[in-house]
Amino acid sequence: MRIDDHNATVAKLRAMYGKRMKVSDYNELAAQRRISDIAEMLRNKQNYSETLSGINSNTIHRGMLEDLLRRSIYDNYLKITSFEHIAGEVFFDYRQIQAEVREILNAVHYINAKSEQHIEKMPMYLDKLTRFSQIELAKARTREDLLKALVKTPYDDIIAKIPLRKSGKLDYNPIEKALRSYLYEHILSSDYFQTEESKPLYNLITIDIELINIINAYRMTEYFEYTPEKIRANMLPFPGKLNSAIRNDLMNAPDGKEFIARFSHSYYGRVMTARGIEINGDLEIEAQKLRYQYARHALHTSTSPMLSVYAYMFLFETEVNNITTIIEGIRYGLSEKELFDMIII
Amino acid sequence: MASIERMTLVNIAGMTKDLDITLLKLSECGCFHIESATGLADKKRGFNTDKEANPYIAPLKTLQEISARYNVNYEFVDYSDIDNKTVEAVNGYLKKTLEKLEKYAEKKKDLNESLSVHEQALFQIEHLEGMSVDFQRLFHCEHIKVRFGRIPVDSYAKLPYYNEKVFYFTYFSKEKEFYWGVYFVPVNYSAEVDEIFDSLYFERMRIPDFVEGVGVDAVDAMNKAIAEDKAGIEDCEDNIAEILATEKTHLNKVYSRILTQHDQFELRSKAAVVNSKFYIVGFIPSSFNDEFESIFREITSVSIVMQPAEENGKLKPPIKLNNNKFSEPFGMFVEMYGLPSYNGFNPTNLVAITYTLLFGMMFGDVGHGFCVALLGFILWHRKRMALGRIMERIGCSSMIFGFLFGSLFGFEDLPFFTHFFTAIGLGGILPFHTANTANALPIIIGAIALGVIIMIISIVINIVTGVRAKEYEEALFANNGIAGLIFFVGILVMLLSMVLGWGIVTPLYIVLVVVLPLLVMFLRDPLSSWIKREPYKFGSPGEFIATNFFELFEFLLGYASNALSFVRIGGFVLSHAIMMSVVMLLAGVESGHPNIAIVIFGNLFVMGLEGFIVAIQVLRLEFYEIFSRFYKGNGKAFTPVKLQTHVIEKN
Structure with missing residues (x-):
């Protein structure tokens, strides 16, 4: 069977997306004021009922609820890939690499912060998926510990090539760039991308990369005041919709305000305006909204299982992020309007 | 009458x-x-x-409280021997009885709470059944803190990370998401370790300090305590039942007296x-x-x-409807729609006749009719269900039409019917086989004809009641008045004349029978004012013409759609026959060895499904096509005052 023949998976994914959280559900969620009520409400939603079936809504801790919600992403991925036994097929290991990269970057972050709390946030259910021991990764306190934990994995060499900063800390940005580049190179080097049918997925992934680059460039301009050269050095090296002149123009922006002004006139700015996404300052959320729309369109129109899985997983992950944002927002006493401004729908 | x-x-x-x-x-x-x-x-x-306050409300409330809390159903009995007791004495008796009951009810409540605590503790220690140390010994440890509880599976996997910390965790059972167990920590390290377990979402459970013995023993002890609680609860229930059994006769008398006096007092407000x-x-x-x-x-x-x-x-x-024995049960349908006005027309006889006739036609089968009548007989005589009496009547009607159609449980070729009708000289006409396709058109035409007759009767009734109530505009100029009747009958005669070639349709006929009644209906409002000798206030001519034109158009549509609505009578006559022929086909009757189970099941299915549908459809015809022509249903029911003698509703 060709991988493109898994039509049942495509149909199942659309059906699963149909059970997503709707605006009314988010409204209901945002109106809750207690974790127990949120847990009870989510437990009655089909997408989370299985993951939350064993909990006691009255006693559950907020952090545990968030962890379980994140685990539902993994549970859903397992469910999808085992449906037509596509887990072992080419391309579908991208979630494994994505998870590994995320955990390594978290480890780098905790090492630099000299924090021992990495273990608390570590998703141990991924231990079966990752090629390294998560416990060892959490125990890492130095670059050497990190390399030791990652020995015999592709990440060992990648990180070994990046020297420590003058301060003696791990250099986060180059590590992030190198790991994410590895992830996308791995995805795009698959034989599948030599075929004509792969174009829509290729487009979606490269748009994702470009939007991630734009979000990062904006952050570096607005919050860290990086020089254009430094920003350019941290960009993921993949082609996108924007030509190099426009990209450079964006990265040369003197501040965040100017960055947004230039972005508004770019290809993505025009698409966002046409699709009704307002560009009024919170570029991170607005660009994510565009990614969400692209993914939703792909899921609705594609017959490719790979594109559908990629799009669905992004949509579902966004939904979980929305829920955790609302839970956090409620914790900090944000109003329903403020909460709604922060979620991607 | x-x-x-x-x-x-x-x-x-x-x-x-x-x-x-x-x-x-x-x-x-x-x-x-x-x-x-x-x-x-x-x-x-x-x-x-x-305006005096009703003194019987308080004792009645106490009686209701006893009824609701102790599941007592009162009966209305003779209370003459307690008639002379004062209300205060009755109140005293009720208070004393309630106190006796409360004593055991309170005890039962306490035992229920204890049961709940024990059951919860059992639920917890069942997960620790594998533990081989006495709980009491653990509770009395001086230098070690013992924490029972459950830890998420994901967090349990993180415990190796804390190998260097001073604690020991062991689990006794595992669920889908949690390990149930205990950790031990020296008192000096308990703050740090408790914090670690908190961060791992360890849910601590407090074992009641009365739990003792090792895991299995503690479970046994808890089961014993639960059994004792249950026995105590049962004992309380027995005592309550005994008090109620002893007091039942007296409570019934008190209830009957208080309820009567309460209602009597309430009537005083009138x-x-x-x-x-x-x-x-x-x-x-x-x-x-x-x-x-x-x-x-x-x-x-x-x-x-x-x-x-x-x-x-x-x-x-x-309004109190005065119906004869045959039509009396159909009064239910009339009341469902609304009672007539005092000087109006009681339509129960009309409903009784048309409902019986139409149901019989649409559900014509000797066997099915017999079953409906039998079921009705049982429902009325055993359950006193008013619908049962209607079923008796319409079931008999089905049997009569079934006889004329020669149909018995769907069998249409039984020689008995042919021999019978031949013997009485009607062999050429009857039995009238409804399954015969050649009969389909006459059945449909007959249904419409019957509908037209019923409509004409309804219009005539409206005219008569209109005249009796002195509502002349309704009787003379309305679509259901004389003008409408002339127009409707005139059109029918015209159609018949065209089909049968009578040649009576002349320009004068059209002017007098069609145009003139239409004009009268169009001008019914000014004509009504003229009859009442009241001035008619014209709005704008455009508005007058538009309003009356569309109303007239609606009347015309109404005549056609109402008449065609009766096609359903024919439709159901045919569908009944067709459904039964399908049953016969499935049962293999043609082969000579029918499958009896299919015949029985098919008959039950058709009776159940079609019986209901036909009953509803006929009711629809009654309400929409007949009642709407003459009936308003704005009367109020005659309800004689009476004191309650029924068992009071529980709150």
Whole structure:
């Protein structure tokens, strides 16, 4: 069977997306004021009922609820890939690499912060998926510990090539760039991308990369005041919709305000305006909204299982992020309007 | 003959000392429809309703409380031997009885709480059943803290990370998401370790300090405690049952007396009272006048004045339908729609005849009709369900039409029917096989013809009732009045003339029978004003023409759609036959060896499904096609006052 023949998976994914959280559900969620009520409400939603079936809504801790919600992403991925036994097929290991990269970057972050709390946030259910021991990764306190934990994995060499900063800390940005580049190179080097049918997925992934680059460039301009050269050095090296002149123009922006002004006139700015996404300052959320729309369109129109899985997983992950944002927002006493401004729908 | 019972307006006046006995007699006679005298009494002369608080509410509430809390169903019994007890004495008795019951109820409540605690503790320690150390020994550890609880599976996997910390965790059982177990930590390290376990979402559970023994023993001990709680609860329930059994007879008497006196007191609010006099007004059926007067003859202070029902313009006479034995059960359908006005037309006979006839036609089968009638007989005689009596009648009608159609449980070729009708000389016509495709067209045409006849009857009834109620505009100019009747019949005659070639349709005929009635209907509002000798206020001519044109158009559509609506009669005659022929086909009747199970199941299926549908469809025809032409249903029901003698509803 060709991988493109898994039509049942495509149909199942659309059906699963149909059970997503709707605006009314988010409204209901945002109106809750207690974790127990949120847990009870989510437990009655089909997408989370299985993951939350064993909990006691009255006693559950907020952090545990968030962890379980994140685990539902993994549970859903397992469910999808085992449906037509596509887990072992080419391309579908991208979630494994994505998870590994995320955990390594978290480890780098905790090492630099000299924090021992990495273990608390570590998703141990991924231990079966990752090629390294998560416990060892959490125990890492130095670059050497990190390399030791990652020995015999592709990440060992990648990180070994990046020297420590003058301060003696791990250099986060180059590590992030190198790991994410590895992830996308791995995805795009698959034989599948030599075929004509792969174009829509290729487009979606490269748009994702470009939007991630734009979000990062904006952050570096607005919050860290990086020089254009430094920003350019941290960009993921993949082609996108924007030509190099426009990209450079964006990265040369003197501040965040100017960055947004230039972005508004770019290809993505025009698409966002046409699709009704307002560009009024919170570029991170607005660009994510565009990614969400692209993914939703792909899921609705594609017959490719790979594109559908990629799009669905992004949509579902966004939904979980929305829920955790609302839970956090409620914790900090944000109003329903403020909460709604922060979620991607 | 179905009619509306004539009523008499009754005014009763007397001394207030006789008010209670008067009200009691009114409720006992079972034929007095009481109206509130408040609005009618002469306020200038100081009449007022009795505002005194009802002293029987409190004991009645206590009785209701006993009923609700202890599941007591009271019966209405003779209470003459406790009639002389004061309300205070009754209240005292009820209070004492309630206290006796409460004593055991409280004990039961405590035991239930204890049961709940024990069951919860059992649920917890069952997860620790694998533990081989006495709980009490653990509770008394001085240097070690012991924490029971559950830890998420994901967090359990993180414990190796803390290998260097001073604690020991072990689990006794595992669920989908949690490990149930215990960790031990030296007192000095407990703060740090507790924090670690908190961060790992360890849910601590507090084991009640009464739990003792090792895991299995503690479970056994807890099971024993639960059994003791349950036995105690049972004991309380037995005691409560015993008290209720002992007091049952007396409680029933108290209930009967208090309820009667409570209702009697409530009736007083309908009476108007001034100084030492009272005034009551209501209606009785005129046929009951003499008997009613004789009831009050012995109470000399009470005087009764009888007047014609419509004498007092403020009071609308209530409606009591006077139906014959055959049509009486169909009164239910009429009441469902609404009762007629006092001078209106009682349609129960019409409903009884048309419903029976139409149902019989649409569900014609000797066997099916027999089953419906039998079921109706059982429902009425065993369950007293009013619908049962209707089923008896329509079932017989089905049997008659089934006989004419030669159909018995779907078998249409039984020689008996042919021989019978041949013997009486009707062999050429009957049995009329509805399954025969050649008969389909006559059935449909016949259905419409029947519908047209029913519509004409309905219009005629509307004209008669309109004239009787002096609503001449409705009787003369409306679509269901004389103008509408002439037009409708005229069109029918015209159609028949065209089909049968009578040649009576002349320009004069068209002008007189079609155009003129249409014009009258178009101008019905100004004509009505003219008849009433009232000035008619024209709006703008455009508005007048548009409104009346569309209303006229709706009338015309109504004639056509109502007539065609009766096609369903034919449709169901055919569908009944077709459904049964399908059953016969599936059962393999043609082969000579029918499958009896399919025949039985098929018959039950058709009876159940089609019986319901036909019953509903006929009711629809009654309400929409017949009632809408002449019936308003704005009367109020005749409801004689009576004291409650039924078991009170539980709260």
